[in-house]
Amino acid sequence: MNEDRGHLDPAHQALREMLGALVLGHLTSAETDRVQAHLDGCAACRAELEEITPLAGLLGAVDPASFETPPTPPPGLGDAIRRQVAAERVARDDDELGARRDAARRARGRRTRLVAAAAVLAVVGVGAGLGLGRATAPSPPTVPMEQIRLAAAPGSGVTVDSAGLVNHTWGTELRIVGEGFHAGEVFHAEFRTADGELVPAGEFLGVGAATMTCNLQSAALRDAVTEVVILDEDGSAVASSAL
Ligand SMILES: [Zn+2]
Secondary structure (H helix, E strand, C coil): CCHHHHHHCHHHHHHHHCHHHHHCCCCCHHHHHHHHHHHHHCHHHHHHHHHHCCHHHHHHHCCHHHCCCCCCCCHHHCHHHHHHHHHHHHHHHHHHHHHHHHHHHHHHHHHHHHHHHHHHHHHHHHHHHHHHCCCCCCCCCCCCCEEECCEECCCCCCEEEEEEEEECCCCEEEEEEEECECCCCEEEEEEEECCCCEEEEEEEECCECCCEEEEEEECCCHHHEEEEEEECCCCCEEEEEEC
């Protein structure tokens, strides 16, 4: 039998654990036969048996009633036992190391969150500090908006109060404040880009006479936008701005 495979074999493990009982003469004859049959084909177990056989006399001489405290194995008790104890200790240490690593990971996660929270507090603290040094509380940071002149088409009924573009890394935002966009009608904003193409820049629902503020977004980059056009459902421009 291949010894490495034998060590993984549960039958081998079970029989190996019976070797101690064998040397102490605690096995039934059937069990003894089974162990013996295994020993015939397993060099590892034969070696183990050789190592523990001398211990049988020692173990047999022990009177359990004389133990005041649980015994600890003396160094001379045998390589087999010490190896096994060492192996168990290694396995236990591995578990402890794993548990410690997990705990460290969790602690790192907590620290990261604490650092992030502290950073937020620091920013808030700086803002509050600046506020104390001024007459008024600091206004929230605003993204700079580029005001544009969005002219309503004659006869469209639309009035544009203000319009602006915000240059984002991800594209361009269009902000329109106005009224007179026919209630219930869907309007499309489009950007003309440097190559002459019109690209969708978002759509909105007209609310009639009420003042409407809407923010529309497009993936077109600000540098590429040369014109803003607002189209009604028929595709007619109701407002436009040449930039
Ligand atoms: Zn074996």
